[in-house]
Amino acid sequence: MNVSMPRGRAHGWGIAGEYLSREIALLPPIEGVTLHCMRGNDLQPFEPAHWDRVNIGYCFFEDAISVLEHAAAAGRRWDMIVTGSRWCEYQLRIGGVRNCTTILQGVDPDQFYPGAKNAHQEEFVVFSGGKFEIRKGQDVVIAAMKTFMARHEDAILACAWHNQWPFSLTTMEMSPHVTFKYHELPCQNLLAETLANNSIPLERVVLYPPMDNSLMRQVYVNTDIGLFPNRCEGGNNMVMCEYMACGRTVIASNLTGHADVITADNALPLTRYAPHHYRHYAEGIWFEPDVAEVIELLEHAYRHRRELRLKGLRAVTDMARLSWREAARRFHAIGRALVSRPHPVSTL
Missing domain, CATH: 3.40.50 (Rossmann fold)
Known part of the structure; x- marks a missing residue:
């Protein structure tokens, strides 16, 4: 075959x-x-x-x-x-x-498995992954983290957002939450500029370059929670599932492809959405998450660290089935x- x-x-x-x-x-x-x-x-x-x-x-x-x-x-x-x-x-x-x-x-269990947090031990680190585009919802992450980071001086945003496709990056211009205008600039510079333009303090951001998949576990285990408010996913979201296999809890949308893996036992699911017709280089009906709910769940996660550990253990068990x-x-x-x-x- x-x-x-x-x-x-x-x-x-x-x-x-x-x-x-x-x-x-x-x-x-x-x-x-x-x-x-x-x-x-x-x-x-x-x-x-x-x-x-x-x-x-x-x-x-x-x-x-x-x-x-x-x-x-x-x-x-x-x-x-x-x-x-x-x-x-x-x-x-x-x-x-x-x-x-x-x-x-x-998910490769030899590559992605639980481990101790070695870096940023005193900070509360929120991870966001996936190529930067409207569908993946990093504008929702920015909008929520702007409020959350203003409330908590120990909050850090860790991003793996590199996107090599300009046509995909350009879709973020449709965001109702952030100011973004695509122009020719190396992607990492464009991402840093966007974060700064939307009041995210860059000194509290870790912006990862494109990395070999084998190196991502160390990124994941040095964070406290993952944030995946994706508007639509055609699959079970490889990055999110690898992250969960490392024993880390996610705040995530529970519709479209995420619905195959996200439960109330292994995650903090988002539940409030508004369907929206997106037309860019193609057309689809996607689901708008509620930024206020994302902030609420970030606050819940910040206050309930033990619950995150328990959900993370369940996530490891559930991801082992993949x-x-x-x-x-x-x-x-x-x-x-x-x-x-x-x-x-x-x-x-």
């Missing part, structure tokens, strides 16, 4: 491609079957030249309105479509796709079932 996906250690698709390729290679070979990364809202294969006799697509999307235009045709073209969340699967089924299922991304090996086994089982049935030659 072949795997046609990007490879790398600094972005989500590359990490998924690395793990799935490695784990699938350990399973019995299946001739004529390829697992593809599906790119774009038109649900096309990442590498069309790798089209095989049997083709399984793996997709994550957030712009469900744009995807619906292509869903039915994709269902006819692909032998099976696997989504990264039950929310994505539901959107495809609305669009008429029946040959679809869900497999969540994994296995790249199990994901590979499930993809392999789908490929084995598809190749064993009478099947015409697939064409794009």
Whole structure:
């Protein structure tokens, strides 16, 4: 069984491609079957030249309105479509796709596991991760942290927000919460400028550059709580799940892809939302978190450190169920079932 996906250690698709390729290679070979990364809202294969006799697509999307235009045709073209969340699967089924299922991304327990906080021991450190864009909700983080940091002099914001795609960065201009205007500047400089322009004291910010995934555990364990008020997620959010596997609690939205992992036992879930139609380079209905609720939960976390430790322990147990090996086994089982049935030659 072949795997046609990007490879790398600094972005989500590359990490998924690395793990799935490695784990699938350990399973019995299946001739004529390829697992593809599906790119774009038109649900096309990442590498069309790798089209095989049997083709399984793996997709994550957030712009469900744009995807619906292509869903039915994709269902006819692909032998099976696997989504990264039950929310994505539901959107495809609305669009008429029946040959679809869900497999969540994994977490490597050898890479991400609990540990003691070594740095910033006297401060309360809030971690925020994911590429800086409107969908990921870092504007909500900035708006909430502006108030929270003004109240608590020991509060620090630790950010892993690097974004190499200008078209994605530009979406933050739609924010109702922060002042942002994209212009050509190295991303780290642009992020620092944005934080300063929105009254976040830079001397109390740790702004991480792009880092190899293997280095992120040390970032995670040196923080007290994670903040993920994402407006929409097509998957279970790899960064958030790795963070939780390190025994750290998150304040997080519990809709779309997050709904597959966030519970009241392993997190402090956000519960107040307003649906909003976003139109940028594509279209989707996303969910606006309530900044006031984010601040309330930050205050709760600040006052209840023991509760954070208990939820963090539950998070470790829950994230242990997210296995790249199990994901590979499930993809392999789908490929084995598809190749064993009478099947015409697939064409794009």
